[in-house]
Amino acid sequence: MKLKPKHNRERYAARARIAKAMAHPSRLxxxxxLEGKERCVCELTELVGADQSTVSKHLAVLKQAGLVEDRKEGVMVFYRVKVCCLKGFWDCIEGVLTENLKTQQAAMR
Amino acid sequence: MKLKPKHNRERYAARARIAKAMAHPSRLxxxxxLEGKERCVCELTELVGADQSTVSKHLAVLKQAGLVEDRKEGVMVFYRVKVCCLKGFWDCIEGVLTENLKTQQAAMR
DNA sequence: CGATTAAATGGTAGAACGGCCATATAGCCA
DNA sequence: TGGCTATATGGCCGTTCTACCATTTAATCG
Structure with a gap:
């Protein structure tokens, strides 16, 4: 029995939406x-070193993807990571980078 | 001691390059x-259902990111996954999707 | 209330992306 | 060699992304 292609498409589209939300240096x-430690927008703005509005928009992207959630406290808004599965992601990315480095070094000989 | 920000920036840029390469439904x-099974471009073209040139370009993106490698055999080119850490990635993405579904259902009440 | 501060939103310009078509390249075979 | 097939590449165009600036919104405090 063949799987319904429509459903598969939507599945990959959904996955891509998540991956896309992560695919930016500042967002990463x-x-x-934000892992294990919530921070306000002002702190993140300082950390990233971009305009506050830019950071705010990046955070909106992360939030929309369901990767972070926020909490309002007075004038400030604190963000924190919402999911618990990021380690696998980091490990994968780092694994690829390590692999690439190896390939690159091997190619130099 | 503070870490050098320049290096950190480059590090996150490198990570983002990998994440970006994955951030498209067809590429995912x-x-x-391609996991555990090499396939020719023609097969992938059929699978994705886009123009052959489009698929070829997607494959170039994956290759450039170091995620796949290719092997020429006669007129055909076979691609295969080059890294071994994708499981962590899939698990992470699926974890987020599951989490999102849960949040969504909880919000309906 | 008016001033101040944190964050979000609207607007916009430039860059990057993604799709297809047309074309080039390369290997195979008659 | 000429024709056929599998891929890659160049070009073009519409869409999306990203950055900043300007402005709005909302909460706090005199």
């Missing part, structure tokens, strides 16, 4: 900074 | 299809 940086 | 589909 924030994601890592 | 191919990546999964």
């Amino acid at each position: 940086l924030m994601l890592e900074a | 589909l191919m990546l999964e299809a």
Whole structure:
């Protein structure tokens, strides 16, 4: 029995949406900074070193993807990581980078 | 002691390059299809259902990121996954999707 | 209330992406 | 050699992304 292609397409589209949300240096940086420790937008803005509005929009992307959630406290908004599966992601990315380095070194000989 | 920000920036840029290479439905589909089984471009083209040139370019992206490698055999080119750490990636993505579904269902009440 | 501060939103310009078509390249075979 | 097939590449165009600036919104505090 063949799987329904429509469903598969939607499945990969959904996956891609998540991956896309992570596919930016600033967002990765924030994601890592937010693991196990919530931070306000002002702190993240300082960390990233971009305009506050830019950071706010990046956070909206992460939130929309379901990767982070926020909490309002007075004037400030604190963000934190919402999911618990990021380690696998980091390990994978690092694994690829390590692999690439190896390939690159092997190619130099 | 503070870490050098320049290096950190480059590190996150490198990570983002990998994540970006995966952040497309067709590329995710191919990546999964290529796990443990090499396939020619024609087969992948059929699988994805896009123009052959489009698929070829997607494959170039995956290759450039170091995620797949290729092997020429006669007129055909066979691609296969080059890294061994994709499981962590899939698990992470699926984890987020599951989490999102849960959140969504909880919100309906 | 008015001033101040944190964050979000709207607007916009430039860059990057993604699709297809047309074309080039390369290997195979008659 | 000429024709056929599998891939890759170049070009073009519409869409999306990303950054910043300007402005709005919301909460706090005189």
